[in-house]
Amino acid sequence: MNEELFKENLKRHEVTINKHNDEIDELKVANIESKAELKALCENLNSLTSMLKWLIGTMITTLVGFFIFAIQRGIF
Template sequence: MNNELLEHKVNLNEKRLNNHADRIDKLEQNDARKEIQIENLCRSIEGLTHTLKWGFGFILTAVVGFFIYAIQNHIFK
């Protein structure tokens, strides 16, 4: 009886360990996928900030150009 109980507990613990190992493997795979998604998101954000910088530069240039035009044509008196 004692041997059977020990064998049952050992088998139960082995199943638990195997289950935990499988779960850890799945978590590692998900972690790798999330890491790739975060890297891609960072690249996208870098591209967007670069575009915004250029856009603000063009807008600022247009505003300065308008004021120079307005001063030369005496729009502001």
């Protein structure tokens, strides 16, 4: 009786451990996918930041050019 109870508990624990191993494997895969998505997002943010820098630089250059034009024409 005691040995049967021991074997039953052992099987139950093995099943539980196997389920936990499967869950850990799924979490590892999800973590890897999340890291890949985060890396892609960071690359996109870097690209957008670079584009914004170029846009701001172009706008400032245009504004300076306009002021030079306005001063030459006597608007200011």
